[in-house]
Amino acid sequence: MVTIRLYDTSARKIRDFIPLKPGCVSIYLCGATVQAAPHIGHIRSGLNFDVLRRWFEYRGYEVTFVRNVTDIDDKIIKKAAEQNRPWWAIGYENERAFNDGYRALGCLPPTYEPRATGHVTEMVEMMERLIERGHAYAADGNVYFDVRSLPGYLSLSKQDLDDLRQPSEEGETGKRDPRDFALWKAAKPGEPTWATPWGRGRPGWHLECSAMAHKYLGSVFDIHGGGIDLIFPHHENEIAQARGYGDEFARYWVHNAWVTMSGEKMSKSLGNSVLVSEMIRRWRPIVLRYYLATPHYRSMIEYSEESLREAEAAFARIEGFVQRVTEKYGKDIEPAAEVPPAFAEAMDDDLGVPQALAVVHTAVRQGNSALAADDKEAAVARLAEVRAMLGVLGLDPLDEHWSGEGERGEDLHGVVDTLVRMVLDQREAARARKDWATADALRDQLNQAGLVIEDSPQGPRWSLGSR
Numbered sequence: 271m272v273t274i275r276l277y278d279t280s281a282r283k284i285r286d287f288i289p290l291k292p293g294c295v296s297i298y299l300c301g302a303t304v305q306a307a308p309h310i311g312h313i314r315s316g317l318n319f320d321v322l323r324r325w326f327e328y329r330g331y332e333v334t335f336v337r338n339v340t341d342i343d344d345k346i347i348k349k350a351a352e353q354n355r356p357w358w359a360i361g362y363e364n365e366r367a368f369n370d371g372y373r374a375l376g377c378l379p380p381t382y383e384p385r386a387t388g389h390v391t392e393m394v395e396m397m398e399r400l401i402e403r404g405h406a407y408a409a410d411g412n413v414y415f416d417v418r419s420l421p422g423y424l425s426l427s428k429q430d431l432d433d434l435r436q437p438s439e440e441g442e443t444g445k446r447d448p449r450d451f452a453l454w455k456a457a458k459p460g461e462p463t464w465a466t467p468w469g470r471g472r473p474g475w476h477l478e479c480s481a482m483a484h485k486y487l488g489s490v491f492d493i494h495g496g497g498i499d500l501i502f503p504h505h506e507n508e509i510a511q512a513r514g515y516g517d518e519f520a521r522y523w524v525h526n527a528w529v530t531m532s533g534e535k536m537s538k539s540l541g542n543s544v545l546v547s548e549m550i551r552r553w554r555p556i557v558l559r560y561y562l563a564t565p566h567y568r569s570m571i572e573y574s575e576e577s578l579r580e581a582e583a584a585f586a587r588i589e590g591f592v593q594r595v596t597e598k599y600g601k602d603i604e605p606a607a608e609v610p611p612a613f614a615e616a617m618d619d620d621l622g623v624p625q626a627l628a629v630v631h632t633a634v635r636q637g638n639s640a641l642a643a644d645d646k647e648a649a650v651a652r653l654a655e656v657r658a659m660l661g662v663l664g665l666d667p668l669d670e671h672w673s674g675e676g677e678r679g680e681d682l683h684g685v686v687d688t689l690v691r692m693v694l695d696q697r698e699a700a701r702a703r704k705d706w707a708t709a710d711a712l713r714d715q716l717n718q719a720g721l722v723i724e725d726s727p728q729g730p731r732w733s734l735g736s737r
Contacts, residue, residue, distance in 0.1 A: 272329060274618050276493075277568060279501060279523040280426050284620050287522065289492055294332045297323065298483045298520065300496035300504065301337040301383070304364035305345035308371045309543035310562060310573070311529035311536035317559060318526040318567040318621075319495050320377040321663060325617050328609070328662050336486045337380040339365055342387050343475055344439065347461055357462055358387075371546035375559045376664045376671050382486050386478035390464045393473055393481045396515050397453050397466075405514035409444025411456030411469040415510055417449050423510050426523060427502040436503065451507050453477045476507035483508075484517055494520035498527055499535065526567045536573065544573065553578060556672050560585045560665055564627050568620075584631075586733070588656065589667050590724070591634045594641055595653040596668070603650055605657035605666070613659050623663065630659045690721065694730045 274287045289295055299319050302312065316337070326333050341361035350357040365385075372379075397413050400406035405419045417423050417431065424431055436449040441458060452474040457463040463470035483491065496505060505523065512519035528535045536543050549558055561581035565571050596603065608614075610633070616625035637652030660666040693712055700708040713723050721732045 271331075272614070272618060274326070274329065275620055276522055276524055277620050279525050282428075285522065287492075289331070290490060290521065293330065294334070295326045295493065296334045296487045296491035297336065297493045297495060298479070298487055298491060299335070299337045299380075299494075300479060300500055301339055302365065302368040303340040303343055303345065304361045304368065305343070305349050307364055307367040308546050309529075309536055310546055310549060310558070311543065312368070313371050313375060313546050314529050314562045314571070315495070315497050315526050316372050316377050317375060317563040317664075319524075321563055321623065322495075322524070322567075322621055323378065324662050324664060325621065329618075333381070334487065335378075335380045336382045336384070336483070338479060338482050339368075339383060339385045340475065340478065341365065341385045342462060342472060351460070367547065371550075374546070374550050374555045375562070376555070378664075384482045384486065386473060386482070389478065389482050389485065390473065392485050393454070393477050394466050396477065396481050396484070396511065399516070400453070400511065400514050403514060403516075405510075406453055407446065408468040409446075411471055412442060412444060412452055413454035413466075413468055413474075414442075414445055414450040415453055415507065415514065416446065417451070417510065418447060420510050420514050422513070424502075424506060426506050426509055429502065451476065451503065453511070476504055477511060479504070480508045480511040480515070480517075480519075483519070484512065484515070489516070490518035491520060493522045493524055495524045495526070498525045501525060524567075527570045529562070529571045529573055531573050533572070553582070556665060556667060557582045557585050563663065563665075564623050566620075566622065566624055585665070586722075588630060588634055588660070588665075590733075591637050591641075592653060592656065592667055595637065595649050598641070599646055599650055601668070603653050603657070605661050606651075606654040607658070609658045609662060610655055613662075617662070626659065626663075630656060633659070690716065690732050694723070694732070698730070 271293070275284050276287050277283070278285045297319065299315070301316070302308065319335075319337075323333050323335050339361075342357065346357050346360055350360050353360065397406060400415065401408065401413070404416070406413055406415050408414075417434075417436075424434065431449065434449050436451055439452070439455075441456065442452055454466060454468065454474055454477070455471050457470040457472075461472060463472055483494070494505065494508075509519055530536060531544075546558075553561075557578075561578050562571065564581075571577075609617075610629055613626045613629040616622035616629065619625075633652050633656050637649050637656065640646075640648035640652060657666050657668065661669065666672070693716060697709050697712040700706075700712065716723055716732065723730055723732050
């Protein structure tokens with residue numbers, strides 16, 4: 271197979287990807303913590319790894335993709351108390367919101383999507399072995415990991431243990447070292463609890479992922495992914511637990527960058543989040559996917575309405591070409607069997623989507639030139655290439671996922687179409703009598719309403735323009 275190269279956070283360099291099992295890839299992605307509905311920063315991670323998965327599949331790999339759900343943690347419990355609702359109701363409601371967001375933006379469903387609360391048995395078994403092997407200890411109903419017991423701790427984040435300031439929480443009593451972290455938290459009044467050999471309590475945040483990765487992917491797997499904010503403490507502590515247990519764990523660590531606003535990470539606590547549910551009402555989901563999934567996964571995205579409008583205009587150029595070719599030569603033009611070599615080379619090189627997208631736009635320009643010259647063979651060939659490339663990125667507008675996109679006001683679209691057609695008929699009549707002033711005025715009114723009018727051999731057509 272062709273070699274794919276990925277930036278490995280642990281090695282701090284781009285490495286050739288060599289799978290554990292030829293022809294197969296195993297990926298564990300830290301998914302949603304479901305204390306609230308997702309903003310576009312949350313969904314970016316899902317989109318980046320969706321593109322990575324699609325590229326592996328295009329290259330012929332069989333992919334096992336695990337994306338967990340953290341359905342119990344301090345924030346969920348706090349929200350439940352504030353809203354006077356059961357903790358599980360908060361979690362389930364927001365888990366559905368995340369899945370709605372993933373689905374709306376075209377993410378393929380994971381192979382497995384385990385919840386933390388469904389794997390307490392596996393967590394208890396892991397803690398028992400960690401205690402037996404001298405890597406963990408119980409105190410006051412809590413169970414802690416002894417960070418000094420494991421050589422190589424902090425190898426992912428490259429910190430010095432003597433300088434470490436481990437986050438600590440209320441109720442974490444009995445620690446031998448303030449840098450030790452909680453595997454299990456003793457029961458507190460009003461909180462959900464599960465029975466363990468050390469008393470009732472609930473999981474620590476980090477333990478769940480080590481236990482679930484082991485259950486679904488085994489003692490060693492190919493790629494562990496997540497946002498760069500998870501490198502420490504979450505991923506560092508996952509590694510400690512898994513290796514203390516005896517697992518080799520992940521062989522490659524791949525992290526995506528944030529979506530920022532005014533230079534800060536998008537987060538609910540800062541009040542600068544943009545909810546996915548709101549965004550897909552204002553923007554077409556395929557445009558939002560283009561905006562979030564096409565920058566390089568390791569580069570920050572600084573959110574702004576202007577940059578979204580630019581993404582919308584860029585995608586409109588691609589979609590317009592697809593529409594023009596299918597209108598002229600038919601809708602049965604299938605994607606090419608292979609993407610162009612330059613596109614593949616960019617994707618193989620640490621998932622270079624921006625460079626790959628440049629190949630898409632080049633093919634669109636060539637296709638438009640072929641259309642203008644009425645060169646059917648070249649126009650159809652370019653469309654087949656464009657569809658193949660867009661399919662890898664999850665952005666093919668002819669894919670059935672986008673065919674009734676978002677079911678976004680489908681009935682209303684018909685009403686608007688009828689009204690716009692009436693205005694376009696008036697404009698055509700004005701042009702026929704050479705009343706150019708009236709024709710231009712009618713077009714300007716439609717443009718001001720946010721519509722783009724394009725004259726084609728089949729007559730004028732309209733589409734939603736930039737907001």
